[in-house]
Structure formats: C-alpha cells, structure tokens
Amino acid sequence: MPREVTVGLHATIVAVTGAEPRVLTVSGGADDGAPALPFGPLDPDRHRTLELGLRAWVRGQTGKDLAHVEQLYTFGDRDRGGAADERARVIAVAYLALVRERHLAAGHPAAWQAVYRFLPWEDRRGGEPALLRDRIRPALDAWIAAAPAGAARRERRGRADITFGSGAAPWDAERVLDRYELLYEAGLVAEARRGGGPGDGGAASDPAGFGAPLALDHRRILATALGRLRGKLKYRPLVFELLPEAFTLLQLQRTVETLAGVRLHKQNFRRLVERGALVEGTGRVEPATGGRPAKLFRFRREVQHERPAPGVGLPGLPVADS
Amino acid sequence: MPREVTVGLHATIVAVTGAEPRVLTVSGGADDGAPALPFGPLDPDRHRTLELGLRAWVRGQTGKDLAHVEQLYTFGDRDRGGAADERARVIAVAYLALVRERHLAAGHPAAWQAVYRFLPWEDRRGGEPALLRDRIRPALDAWIAAAPAGAARRERRGRADITFGSGAAPWDAERVLDRYELLYEAGLVAEARRGGGPGDGGAASDPAGFGAPLALDHRRILATALGRLRGKLKYRPLVFELLPEAFTLLQLQRTVETLAGVRLHKQNFRRLVERGALVEGTGRVEPATGGRPAKLFRFRREVQHERPAPGVGLPGLPVADS
DNA sequence: TTTGTAATTCTCATTGTGAGCATAATGAAC
DNA sequence: GTTCATTATGCTCACAATGAGAATTACAAA
Known part of the structure; x- marks a missing residue:
C-alpha cells in the first residue's frame, strides 16, 4: 500500500x-x-x-x-x-x-x-564577527583542504569565497541559504551530524559556535526566509510591516540594518528614503533619544501604486556609520 | 472521511x-x-x-x-x-x-x-505590441472606470500603471505574473470566464486577442516561470543552458532578448558580457551570417565560482538596437 | 566595385553610489 | 552656564555604471 x-x-x-x-x-x-x-x-x-x-x-x-x-x-x-x-x-x-x-x-x-542565535555568522553589524574569523573560516579551510587537489578543491575554494566573501567577492547579505548549505555540507552545523538517533548533536545550546540548531530542516527554512527577506527589502517596502505607525528615520535604518545584518551609511540611507518618497513627515518629533530630537515619519502606502520597485535600497557593500 | x-x-x-x-x-x-x-x-x-x-x-x-x-x-x-x-x-x-x-x-x-502565444503582451521586441494599445489598455481602462470613483478607482489605475507601464512607470519585464493576474481579475483572459462547464471559453485559439489559454491554472504557472526566468537572467548565467556549446555574441544577445521580450543595445550588451568575463573566445569564427564573420565564444563555467552575481544584465529600460 | 549587414572600438553625457565634512539641536555632566 | 556627547540634517565630491550613438572594419553577394 x-x-x-x-x-x-x-x-x-x-x-x-x-x-x-x-x-x-x-x-x-x-x-x-x-x-x-x-x-x-x-x-x-x-x-x-x-x-x-x-x-x-x-x-x-x-x-x-x-x-x-x-x-x-x-x-x-x-x-x-x-x-x-x-x-x-x-x-x-x-x-x-x-x-x-x-x-x-x-x-x-x-x-x-x-x-542570529541560529545563524550567528549572518550578523555583521559589528563588522565581521569573531566567530567567522576564528572558527568558521579555519573549519572551511580544512574542508577545502580535505578535497583532492585540483578541480574539486578549486571548486570548494570558489564556493567558500563566494558564499562567505573573500578578497575579491565582498559579502552578499542575501546568500543566507548558500552559506547554511555550505556549512551543512562541510559537516559543521549540528543538523548535519544528526544520524537520526535521539539527542545526537541536537543540543539546543551552541557549544561548537556554529549556531543553535532547530528541529528537522527548520534552520534551512529559516535561512531561506532570512535570505528572501533581505532580498525583498530592496524592492518592496516590507520594513514598514515591522515598524510602528510612526517612526524616526534612525529607527527605520536600524530595522533595516538589523535584518540585513550590516551597518549602513546614515546620510546615504536617508537620501535613498527621501528620493524614493517612501515616507512623509507627521509633524511630530520624537522627544530626545539622546541627541537632537528626530522628526517622526509614517509610511506612504501610496508608493506601492506609484513606482515599480519601492524598496529601501540596501547598498552593495556594507558601510560603516560615520 | x-x-x-x-x-x-x-x-x-x-x-x-x-x-x-x-x-x-x-x-x-x-x-x-x-x-x-x-x-x-x-x-x-x-x-x-x-x-x-x-x-x-x-x-x-x-x-x-x-x-x-x-x-x-x-x-x-x-x-x-x-x-x-x-x-x-x-x-x-x-x-x-x-x-x-x-x-x-x-x-x-x-x-x-x-x-508568447499564451502571453502575447510580453513580447515587446518590436516595440509595444499593437495588441496592448488597441485591446488591452482600452479594456483595462474600462475595468478601471467600472470601479466606484475614489480610492478604489485610483487603486486600479495605480496597479494597471505599474504592471503594464505608463508615463511614469516604464515597463518592468519581470512583472509577468502581476500582469497575468491583473488581466485575470479584470476578466479578460479566457481562464477567468471558465465557470467549470466544459468548453466554456477554453478555446485553444485566441479570438479575443488576450492570449491562448492553457488548462486549469497552467497559464499562471507559465507566467510565474517566465517572470522568474527574466529576473534570474540578471544575476545567474542561465542563458547558457539554452545555447549551444559555441555561439556568437549576437546569438547570445538574441537569446536574452527573446526571453526578456525587449531589444537591447548591442554595444552596451557586449560591454557587460566582457566586463563580466562570462565568455571566452574559441578562436573559431562563425562563417558569415550575412555580414562580417563573428567570433565564436563559449561560456566560462568558472565565473560561477568567481563572482557573486554573474548574470547577463538586463538594462532597466528597453533600448532599441542601433 | 558597390552595397548590405554585422562586428568592433570609442566617446560622451548623465545618473547612482560610497564617503566624508560641516552644522544644528538637544539633554546630561561638570 | 559652559562643555560634551549624541543624534539630526544638509551639502559636496570622486568615481563607477549606464544609456546612447558615432565611427570604423570585415566579409558576402550583386
């Protein structure tokens, strides 16, 4: 049957x-x-x-x-x-x-x-996380070296460079799934070592430093979701679904940064938001958040019917705030 | 049960x-x-x-x-x-x-x-097709006018402008699904009029001029596929899966144009292909295709491991060949 | 030889992007 | 009450990418 x-x-x-x-x-x-x-x-x-x-x-x-x-x-x-x-x-x-x-x-x-408990290497807001330098890259280097010299090894090297960035290739925030799958193939995430036996490598903590596991293939699903979200931020006004009705531009920027996992250049970010006519002032200001009071804005829902791809553009390269 | x-x-x-x-x-x-x-x-x-x-x-x-x-x-x-x-x-x-x-x-x-038998409005290689001007836009205008004046009508107008392009919004080749769904909602494609009775509006020919229908929701699937393909051309070297081992640059360009449904500027297209190091010469030439013989190229599969987004860039705007 | 058709090379203007300087407006610390 | 830290906001500049087209070259067929 x-x-x-x-x-x-x-x-x-x-x-x-x-x-x-x-x-x-x-x-x-x-x-x-x-x-x-x-x-x-x-x-x-x-x-x-x-x-x-x-x-x-x-x-x-x-x-x-x-x-x-x-x-x-x-x-x-x-x-x-x-x-x-x-x-x-x-x-x-x-x-x-x-x-x-x-x-x-x-x-x-x-x-x-x-x-980022589950995908800690994706958070680069404070620069490349130490985890990446101290643990992931060395482990990937070992995985690369484990391949037979020649085309196979170059192939692994190329994949690692592209997904995790290197000298030539910068860091593509959207390749979340590629990175997770590479770590999976390299046997570095706990899920890859789950043979099926109960409790085998499935600890909810993260002793090895490669992120806390989720059940079954759920971390793969989460990686897919984060990648899609990062990609779509660029051309759809999704951030506003996550923000309160009124917000300051810094709140908006922080929310984008949080999702994208990188810091953005404040002035350029504002230029993009303004050029895109994504928001309009409410007339109110946010009483001091530590500095000069910030104007409060709201999302202009109309943009969706005005321009083809009204997103909060992520820049190509992660850029430190000034 | x-x-x-x-x-x-x-x-x-x-x-x-x-x-x-x-x-x-x-x-x-x-x-x-x-x-x-x-x-x-x-x-x-x-x-x-x-x-x-x-x-x-x-x-x-x-x-x-x-x-x-x-x-x-x-x-x-x-x-x-x-x-x-x-x-x-x-x-x-x-x-x-x-x-x-x-x-x-x-x-x-x-x-x-x-x-393009099923999605005739998607082929703009010869400029905006007459079908769009003579039949689709008027029909959409009627659909817009049928909405109660006010927000509802503005909403329909905005959607039509964005999906099919207008003065402000150009023509986004990737919005294939949006366009099909709009035509479906407006009751213009045969599938929308299928009540379930056999033979009802499901003629394989295309008398109304809104494209030949496919069974069930298959035209929706086809629209999804074409949109995805157009989008992915930009950042993945997919065209080469459709070309022979060796090809001329014009063949490459024609294949991209065919899928994208727009004409491209030849010189700029070549500049992009070269800058991206997507192809390498084979040393051979194609014996005259009507003019000066063209060099034959092959796809450099290595690029996939070199650069993050090695696609044959579609330009934002459709541009006539010179 | 002339003509038609492509292939190929270069320029040029415009726009978009990455970065940084300078100034303004606050509250908190001294 | 002055200084300081902190954030908002405006403006400039260099450089890369893009859209458009002129000019030149190489071949086949008439």
Whole structure:
C-alpha cells in the first residue's frame, strides 16, 4: 500500500524588537530537544487555499492575524532531517510572515528567539564577527583542504569565497541559504551530524559556535526566509510591516540594518528614503533619544501604486556609520 | 472521511529555438481543449526528493535529462481553475526547467509551443505590441472606470500603471505574473470566464486577442516561470543552458532578448558580457551570417565560482538596437 | 566595385553610489 | 552656564555604471 501524503504549512514568523530580528519558535516535539518553527497541517476539506490555511491556524494558535505573508519554498525530501516516517510522506510548504507586535496570547508554548542565535555568522553589524574569523573560516579551510587537489578543491575554494566573501567577492547579505548549505555540507552545523538517533548533536545550546540548531530542516527554512527577506527589502517596502505607525528615520535604518545584518551609511540611507518618497513627515518629533530630537515619519502606502520597485535600497557593500 | 492529498509535479520546460522561447505542452486532458503543462504525480514511495521525482518522470516521458531545474511555486487552491475534485485535494509544485535541444522522443503527445502565444503582451521586441494599445489598455481602462470613483478607482489605475507601464512607470519585464493576474481579475483572459462547464471559453485559439489559454491554472504557472526566468537572467548565467556549446555574441544577445521580450543595445550588451568575463573566445569564427564573420565564444563555467552575481544584465529600460 | 549587414572600438553625457565634512539641536555632566 | 556627547540634517565630491550613438572594419553577394 502506498504511503499517504500530508502537507504541513510551516510559518517563519518574524518581528523586530530590541534591535534584533526575532522568530517565533515552539518547543521541539521532535526527536531532539531543538526548538521548531510552528506549523499546522493542511486540512484539505476546510482550507480553501494554502495561505488561508496558514493564516487560520496561526490565528488559532496566537490570536493574531498575520500582515504580510508570502510563500517561500516547498520542502519534500523523504528524510527531512528526522527519521523517515513509515506511514506518511510529509511535504512542507514554508511561508514567511511579518508581524509588528511580539505579544503572544498567554499560555502558549511559543517563544520569540533572536534569529542570529541560529545563524550567528549572518550578523555583521559589528563588522565581521569573531566567530567567522576564528572558527568558521579555519573549519572551511580544512574542508577545502580535505578535497583532492585540483578541480574539486578549486571548486570548494570558489564556493567558500563566494558564499562567505573573500578578497575579491565582498559579502552578499542575501546568500543566507548558500552559506547554511555550505556549512551543512562541510559537516559543521549540528543538523548535519544528526544520524537520526535521539539527542545526537541536537543540543539546543551552541557549544561548537556554529549556531543553535532547530528541529528537522527548520534552520534551512529559516535561512531561506532570512535570505528572501533581505532580498525583498530592496524592492518592496516590507520594513514598514515591522515598524510602528510612526517612526524616526534612525529607527527605520536600524530595522533595516538589523535584518540585513550590516551597518549602513546614515546620510546615504536617508537620501535613498527621501528620493524614493517612501515616507512623509507627521509633524511630530520624537522627544530626545539622546541627541537632537528626530522628526517622526509614517509610511506612504501610496508608493506601492506609484513606482515599480519601492524598496529601501540596501547598498552593495556594507558601510560603516560615520 | 477527509479527502486525501496528492502532489503533482508540474514542469515548465523552456527552450529557445528560432528566436522564440518555447514551452513544452501536452494535449490537455482536462475538461476543455486547452493544452496543458506536463506533470507527473509524486510517488511518495519511490521519489526521494521532489526534484528527483520531477526529473524521473520527465526522463521517462521525453527520454531527456533536464539541465537546470528550479522550484517555482506551490499552488494549492482548492479549485485551481477546474472543477473541484471531490475525492482528492491536489497540490501542484511547479518547476522551471531549461533544456537545450527541442528534440523529442518520437511518438509522444508533447509539443513545443511559442511562449508568447499564451502571453502575447510580453513580447515587446518590436516595440509595444499593437495588441496592448488597441485591446488591452482600452479594456483595462474600462475595468478601471467600472470601479466606484475614489480610492478604489485610483487603486486600479495605480496597479494597471505599474504592471503594464505608463508615463511614469516604464515597463518592468519581470512583472509577468502581476500582469497575468491583473488581466485575470479584470476578466479578460479566457481562464477567468471558465465557470467549470466544459468548453466554456477554453478555446485553444485566441479570438479575443488576450492570449491562448492553457488548462486549469497552467497559464499562471507559465507566467510565474517566465517572470522568474527574466529576473534570474540578471544575476545567474542561465542563458547558457539554452545555447549551444559555441555561439556568437549576437546569438547570445538574441537569446536574452527573446526571453526578456525587449531589444537591447548591442554595444552596451557586449560591454557587460566582457566586463563580466562570462565568455571566452574559441578562436573559431562563425562563417558569415550575412555580414562580417563573428567570433565564436563559449561560456566560462568558472565565473560561477568567481563572482557573486554573474548574470547577463538586463538594462532597466528597453533600448532599441542601433 | 558597390552595397548590405554585422562586428568592433570609442566617446560622451548623465545618473547612482560610497564617503566624508560641516552644522544644528538637544539633554546630561561638570 | 559652559562643555560634551549624541543624534539630526544638509551639502559636496570622486568615481563607477549606464544609456546612447558615432565611427570604423570585415566579409558576402550583386
């Protein structure tokens, strides 16, 4: 008898609070202790569309309506990081959702976690993190050297240079998934060492320094989500889904930086925002945040119907603030 | 008893021949006569991954191995353009595949069709097509005028301007899906008028001038594929999957133009290709194609490991050849 | 030889991007 | 009450990328 197929709707729900991007996780019910992304099964009888199905169970679990929702990717490997299920084949349709508040309905097993706990090498706001220099690059060098000399080794070297940046190639903030997959192939993230045995390398802490693991292939999904989010910031006004109604330009910039994982040049950032006519002043000012009071702005929703790609442009290179 | 879920793997197989992008279709087995994209069901027992499943049945059907394959989107609406199936909920995972040859194993019900038969407004190589000026824009104007005056109408106007271009917004070649969906909402494509009755508006010809329909939601899938392909051309060297081993720069340019649906400035195009070090000379020349003989080039596969985004840049604006 | 068609080389103006200087407006420290 | 730290805001400059086109070269066919 053929196995059945079930469809799981996975949500990567992202908010930004305290200058950190955070993701909603539930305590992992899987075979290891790692937290998991929340998900609900598709009810083929009740959910008219996949997205509506997702919204329905998220509302049921957290009492919140999702603002921005977009489909990310469909994962369907037979053994998605856990033990293969003998009874049913599980297909995971992953979504990215953005929410403003981090408030949760009380009594839920869900919790907000800093995204960079799971992908620490992605946060370069303070320059290249020591983790990258001291641990990841050496480990990658070893992985490269482990390949037979010649084309195979050059291939590994090239991939590492492109994904993690090097002299020639800068650092492409969007290649989040490429980087995670490279670390996975090199056997450096805990998930790669999970043979299927319970508790095998799946510690929720991060002793090795290569980021805390998530259940099954959920860290891959999170990497997909962060990469997509970073890419889309450039040409869609997504940041505003994460900000309060009124905000200062510095808040806006910090939120973008937080997601992009790099610092931006303040004056140029403002030039872009103004040129794009993305915001309009409210007339009010934010009472002193430590310096000269900042004007408060609100998002001009009309831009979406005015210009083709109204995003908060990320520059090519990460640039330090002056 | 809950309905079962089955997963279909849909392939948008694209090749470029005779200065036209073509897509592989099969004669529609659905409730109308429109052709369909080929697809095969996921076998949960035999296919280890979704992509392997797709490759397996494509190989079985056409005897060909796919070169480039990427996942596009997962469609799961209950009523995906056809009559709702009472027994099973069908989820469609759509893929884009690129192939070089258009040769088909003999005796197959598949056929290559020009992509622009289904999306005629997307081909602007000869300037804005008359279809757009004479039929689509007037029809859209009527649709806009049909909305209650005020915000609703401005919203429709804005969407039409952005997706189909206007004075302010140029023409964004990548917004293929947006355009199709707008035409669908405005009730202008045949699929939108299919109530479910057989033969209802599903004629394979194109009397109304809004493109030939495909079965179910397959034209939506095709639009997704073309949009993705156009976008990815810019930062990935995908064109070369569609070209022979050796080619002239004009062949390369024509292939890009064919997919992008716009003419490009020859000199600038060559500058981009050279600057990107995407190709290398073979030393041979193409014996006269009508003028001065052209050097033959081959793709430098190494670039993929050298630079982060080695694409054949599409310019922002469509520019006539000089 | 003339003509048509491409291939190839160069210029040039305009715009966009990365960086940095200078000035203004606050609250907190002394 | 002056100084200082901190942030907002305005302006300039160099340089790279882009869009457009002139000019020149190489070949086949008429």
